[in-house]
Amino acid sequence: GNSVTQMEGPVTLSEEAFLTINCTYTATGYPSLFWYVQYPGEGLQLLLKATKADDKGSNKGFEATYRKETTSFHLEKGSVQVSDSAVYFCALTGDSSASKIIFGSGTRLSIRP
C-alpha cells in the first residue's frame, strides 16, 4: 500500500541555517504530495504541495520538488528562523476518489536564536 517515510527528529538548527527534511514515498499511480506544518498547540496547516512529477511547491521560503525517479519530496529552506520551529509532516494522496491523506510520522524542528 501507499506509505510515506520521513526523517526522524528532532532536528535542531541555528537561526539562518540551511534546512533539509527528507521524505520518500511508496505509491501506485501518480500521487499528489504535500508538506503540512503543525505549530505548537495548533492543528496542521498546508505548507506546500505538488501534483505531478517535477513540480516544485513553495511557500514562506520553503520548497520541495516532486521527484518521481527517486520517489522523494524533500523539504528545504535556505535560511530558517526561530518562528519555523514546528512539526513538519510529509503526506500523499494516491486515491483520486477518496481524498484520503497518508501522513508520515512527522519531524520536529527546533531553531535556536
Add this chain to the structure above:
Amino acid sequence: DADVTQTPRNRITKTGKRIMLECSQTKGHDRMYWYRQDPGLGLRLIYYSFDVKDINKGEISDGYSVSRQAQAKFSLSLESAIPNQTALYFCATSDTGTGHADTQYFGPGTRLTVL
C-alpha cells in the same frame, strides 16, 4: 473566527465512559474527516464523510463511531473509552471536486486522556 472548531479542547475521562467529540466548520466543505495523532505515528484516519449521507471507515475505526448531523457538523464518539484511546484528535475538512490534490483544513485538536 476559526473555520474549523472542535469541542472540547481538552478532556479527561475514565475507562468505560462514553465520550463525544464535536467538530463544526464554516468553510462550506462537503468532506469531513477525523484523525488521531500519537507521538511518532503521525496522523491516522478514523472515519471520513463525503456528505451528510456518506460515512466511511478509515484505517483505525474500531472502538469509534461518528455522526454527520449536518454538512457543517461531524462528531466522533467513543462508546466505551479505554486508555489506549488517549491521543490528540483532529477534525479536518476538504472541498469537493478538485481531485486528489485536495487541501485539508484542520481544527485545533482535542486532547483526550482516558484514565
